[in-house]
Amino acid sequence: xxxxxxxxxxxxxxxxxxxxxxxxxxxxxxxxxxxxxxxxxxxxxxxxxxxxxxxxxxxxxxxxxxxxxxxxxxxxxxxxxxxxxxxxxxxxxxxxxxxxxxxxxxxxxxxxxxxxxxxxxxxxxxxxxxxxxxxxxxxxxxxxxxxxxxxxxxxxxxxxxxxxxxxxxxxxxxxxxxxxxxxxxxxxxxxxxxxxxxxxxxxxxxxxxxxxxxxxxxxxxxxxxxxxxxxxxxxxxxxxxxxxxxxxxxxxxxxxxxxxxxxxxxxxxxxxxxxxxxxxxxxxxxxxxxxxxxxxxxxxxxxxxxxxxxxxxxxxxxxxxxxxxxxxxxxxxxxxxxxxxxxxxxxxxxxxxxxxxxxxxxxxxxxxxxxxxxxxxxxxxxxxxxxxxxxxxxxxxxxxxxxxxxxxxxxxxxxxxxxxxxxxxxxxxxxxxxxxxxxxxxxxxxxxxxxxxxxxxxxxxxxxxxx
Numbered sequence: 128x129x130x131x132x133x134x135x136x137x138x139x140x141x142x143x144x145x146x147x148x149x150x151x152x153x154x155x156x157x158x159x160x161x162x163x164x165x166x167x168x169x170x171x172x173x174x175x176x177x178x179x180x181x182x183x184x185x186x187x188x189x190x191x192x193x194x195x196x197x198x199x200x201x202x203x204x205x206x207x208x209x210x211x212x213x214x215x216x217x218x219x220x221x222x223x224x225x226x227x228x229x230x231x232x233x234x235x236x237x238x239x240x241x242x243x244x245x246x247x248x249x250x251x252x253x254x255x256x257x258x259x260x261x262x263x264x265x266x267x268x269x270x271x272x273x274x275x276x277x278x279x280x281x282x283x284x285x286x287x288x289x290x291x292x293x294x295x296x297x298x299x300x301x302x303x304x305x306x307x308x309x310x311x312x313x314x315x316x317x318x319x320x321x322x323x324x325x326x327x328x329x330x331x332x333x334x335x336x337x338x339x340x341x342x343x344x345x346x347x348x349x350x351x352x353x354x355x356x357x358x359x360x361x362x363x364x365x366x367x368x369x370x371x372x373x374x375x376x377x378x379x380x381x382x383x384x385x386x387x388x389x390x391x392x393x394x395x396x397x398x399x400x401x402x403x404x405x406x407x408x409x410x411x412x413x414x415x416x417x418x419x420x421x422x423x424x425x426x427x428x429x430x431x432x433x434x435x436x437x438x439x440x441x442x443x444x445x446x447x448x449x450x451x452x453x454x455x456x457x458x459x460x461x462x463x464x465x466x467x468x469x470x471x472x473x474x475x476x477x478x479x480x481x482x483x484x485x486x487x488x489x490x491x492x493x494x495x496x497x498x499x500x501x502x503x504x505x506x507x508x509x510x511x512x513x514x515x516x517x518x519x520x521x522x523x524x525x526x527x528x529x530x531x532x533x534x535x536x537x538x539x540x541x542x543x544x545x546x547x548x549x550x551x552x553x554x555x556x557x558x559x560x561x562x563x564x565x566x567x568x569x570x571x572x573x574x575x576x577x578x579x580x581x582x583x584x585x586x587x588x589x590x591x592x593x594x
Contacts, residue, residue: 128156128235128256128257128258129154129257129258129259130153130154130155130156130235130257130258130259130260131148131153131154131155131259131260131261131454132144132145132148132153132154132155132156132259132260132261132262132263132450132453132454133155133156133157133158133249133257133259133261133262133263134148134155134156134157134158134262134263134265135158135241135243135249135262135263135264135265135266135398136157136158136159136166136241136264136265136266136267136430136432137157137158137159137161137164137165137166137225137236137265138165138166138167138168138169138265138267138430138439138442139165139166139168139169139430139439139440139442139443139446140166140263140265140267140429140430140431140432140433140442140443140445140446140449141157141159141166141263141265141266141429141430141446142157142164142165142166142225142228142229142446143442143443143446143447143450144263144265144427144429144446144447144449144450144453145157145229145232145234145263145450146228146229146232146234147446147447147450147451148263148450148453148454149232149233149234150232151450151451151454152454153453153454154233154235155233155234155235156234156235156236156237156257156259157229157234157235157236157237158237158238158239158241158249158251158257159236159237159238159241160238160239160240160241161238162238163222163226164222164225164226164229164236165218165221165222165225166265166267167267167268168439168442169218169221169222169225170218170222171286171287171290172286172439173439174217174218174221175214175215175217175218175290176286176290176310176311176314176470177470178210178213178214178217178218179210179214179290179314180310180313180314180470180472182205182210182213182214182314182317182318183313183314183317183318183472184317184472185203186203186205186317186318187317187472189203190202190203191511192510192511192512195511196511205295205318205319207293207294207295207318208293211293214290237251237257238251239251239252239255240397241398242397242398242399242402243262243398243399243400243402243403243405244256244399244402245402245403246402246403246404246423246425246426247259249262249399250399260425261425261426261427261453261454262425262426262427262453263426263427263428263429263446263449263450263453264398264400264405264413264421264426264427264428264429264432264433265428265429265430265432265442265446265449266393266394266395266398266432267393267394267430267431267432268391268392268393268394268431268432268437269391269392269394270285270286270287270387270388270390270391271389271390271391271392272285272387272389273360273387273389275360275361275362275363276361276362276363277362277363277364277365278363278387280363280365280370282365282369282370282383282384282385283363283370283384283385283387284384284385284386284387285386285387285388286307286311286386286388289311289384289386292384295315295318295319295320296315296320296382296383296384297320297321297383298320298321298323298369298381298382298383298384299311299312299315299320299321299322299323299382299383299384299385299386300322300323300324300325300370300372300380300382300384300385300386301322301323301324301325301385301386301388302325302360302372302385302386302387302388302389303324303325303326303386303387303388303389303390304324304325304326304328304330304331304332304354304356305326305331305332305333305388305389305390306332306469307388308324308326308386308388309324309331309332309343309347309469309471310469310470310471311386311388312324312347312352312471313347313352313470313471313472316347316350316351316352317472321351322351322352322353323352323353323354323355323380323382324347324352324353324354324355325355325358325360325372325374325380326354326355326356326357326358327357327358327359327360328356328357329356329357330344330356331343331344331347331354331356332469332475334467335467335469335475335477335481335532336477336481336482336483336518336530336532337481337482337483338482338498338518338532338534339475339477339518339532339534340475342473342514342515342516342534343471343473343475343534346472346473346514347471353380355374355375355378358374358375358378359374359375360372360373360374361373361374363385369381369382369383370382370383370384370385372385391431391437392409392410393407393409393410393411393412393413393431393432393433393434394431394432395407395408395409395412395413395432396409400413403423403426404422404423405421405422405423405426405428406421406422408434411434412428412431412432412433412434413428413432413433413434414434415427415428415429415433417459417460417461418448418449418452418457418458418459418460419433419445419448419449419452419460420452425453427449427452427453428449429442429445429446429448429449430442430445430446433445436465438465438467440465440466441465444460444463445460448460463550464478464479464545464546464549464550465478466478466539466542466543466545466546467542468538468539468542469539470539473512473514473515473534473535473536473538474533474534474535474536474537474538474539475532475533475534475538476532476533476538476539476541476542477530477531477532477533477542478530478531478542478545478546478549479520479528479529479530479531479545479549480520480529480530481520481530481532482494482496482518482520482530482532484530485520485522485529485530488529489522489529493522493523493524494520494521494522494523494529495520495521495522495523495555495579495580496518496519496520496579497518497519497555497575497576497577497578497579497580497583498516498517498518498519498575498578499516499517499519499571499574499575499577499578499583499585499586500513500515500516500586501513501514501515501516501517501535501536501571503574503585503586504566504568504570504571504574504585505565505566505570506566506567506568506570507535507536507568507571509566510536512535512536513535514534514535514536515533515534515535515536515538516533516534516535516571516575517531517532517533517535517541517571517572517574517575518530518531518532518533518575519531519555519558519572519575519576519578519579520532520579521554521555521576521579525554526554526555526556527552527553527554527555528545528548528549528553528554528555528557528558528576529549530549531545531548531549531572531575533545533571533572536568537568541568541569541571541572544569544572545572555576555579555580556576556580558572558573558576559573559576559577559579559580559582561573574586
C-alpha cells in the first residue's frame with residue numbers, strides 16, 4: 128500500500144494530522160494499535176476523567192450548592208456503576224466520532240502496532256506494511272513508574288488502572304501531587320474515598336502559579352484530603368488485603384489502592400526510530416524544529432512524543448502544523464499562548480506567565496497584578512460558588528498582558544478569553560476597558576484588569592499605609 132502521508136498513532140496529534148493532510152488533498156493512512164481511535168486522551172485520559180469530574184460536580188452540587196438555592200432532594204448517593212456507564216458512553220461517542228471523521232475525510236485507518244522498517248515504510252501487522260512519501264509520528268506518552276520497592280503490586284495502579292475500577296476504594300493514596308494526581312484526588316474525595324496525597328516536592332502542581340496552588344491546597348485540606356508535601360515514598364508493602372505506603376522519615380499510611388501519578392514519558396520504544404534514522408531521547412522524546420520536522424526531513428513528530436507539552440490541545444495544533452509541512456507548506460508553531468486547564472474542584476486555569484515567572488523576566492518594579500475575588504462577582508454569588516479569584520498580570524512599560532490565572536468556577540472555560548488576548552498581544556487596558564456582559568462569570572476577567580490598573584469599581588480601594 129502506498130500513501131502520501133502515513134501517521135503513526137491515532138491520538139489528538141495523530142488523528143488531527145491525518146484529517147488535516149486529507150483536507151489538503153493527500154492520500155493518508157493512520158496506523159493505530161488500539162481498537163479505537165483517540166489515543167490516551169479520548170480512551171483513558173482527558174475524556175473519561177472529565178466525565179467522572181462531572182459526576183463529582185453533580186454530587187457536590189446536590190450536597191452543598193442546591194440546598195442553598197432552594198432545591199432540596201435529600202442526601203445524594205453515588206451509583207458508581209451508572210457513573211461508569213456514563214463515562215463509557217461518552218468515550219464511545221467521542222472515539223466513534225473520530226472514526227466517522229476519518230471516513231468522511233477519506234483517511235484510511237489501519238489497526239496494528241506500527242513500526243518503521245526504514246525511512247520510507249511502516250509495518251503494522253506481520254508481513255503487512257505500507258510505504259509513504261512523508262510520515263508523522265504521534266505515538267504519545269506513557270505513565271512513568273518510579274523504582275520504589277513494592278510498587279509492582281497490582282494494587283499500585285496508574286490512571287488507566289484507576290479509570291477501570293468498578294468499585295470506589297475506601298482509602299486511596301495518590302503518589303504525586305501534579306495535575307493528574309490532584310484531579311483524581313478531588314474526584315475520589317467527592318466519591319467518598321479517604322484520600323491522601325504524597326508529593327516529594329514542597330508544593331502541589333509546581334509548574335502552576337503559586338497563589339493558585341496554595342489556594343487549591345487549602346481547599347483540598349478543608350475537604351479532608353490529607354496532603355504530605357516534601358515527602359519521598361520509600362517503600363510499598365502489600366499486606367494481601369491492602370497496602371502500607373512508607374514515606375518521609377518513617378511515616379506510613381494504609382490504603383486499598385495507590386494511584387501512581389509521577390509523570391509521563393514519550394513513547395519511543397519499539398516503533399523503529401533507529402531503523403528510520405530518527406534522532407530521539409528516551410526522556411525528552413523525538414527532537415523536532417518549529418515545523419515539527421525530525422532529523423529525517425520528510426518525517427515529522429507531534430504531540431507528547433515530540434516532548435514540548437503534554438497537553439491534548441497543543442497536540443491538536445502540532446498535528447495540524449506537521450500535516451501542513453509534510454505536504455510542502457512552511458508553517459511554524461511559533462510561541463503560542465498555551466492554556467493550562469486543571470480540573471480539580473476548585474478548577475484552576477492559567478495562560479502565559481505565572482506571577483513569579485513574570486517578575487523574574489521583567490523585574491518586580493515592572494509588573495502589576497490585579498486580583499478579583501469571586502465573592503465580588505454577582506453570577507458567582509448567585510451560583511453559590513465563590514471560592515477563588517481571577518488574577519491579571521501585565522508589564523508596565525507598554526501595558527501588555529503577560530499572564531492570567533483563574534481559580535474557581537468555570538476557570539477552564541473562561542481562560543480562552545485570556546488565550547486570545549495574549550495571542551493578540553493585547554494590553555491590560557484593552558481587557559479592562561472592554562464591555563463584559565452582566566451578570567456573568569466572564570466579568571471577573573475584566574475586573575481583574577481594572578484592579579491591576581488601580582481602577583477597581585466593584586472592590587473597595589486599598590487603604591493607604593499610614594505614614
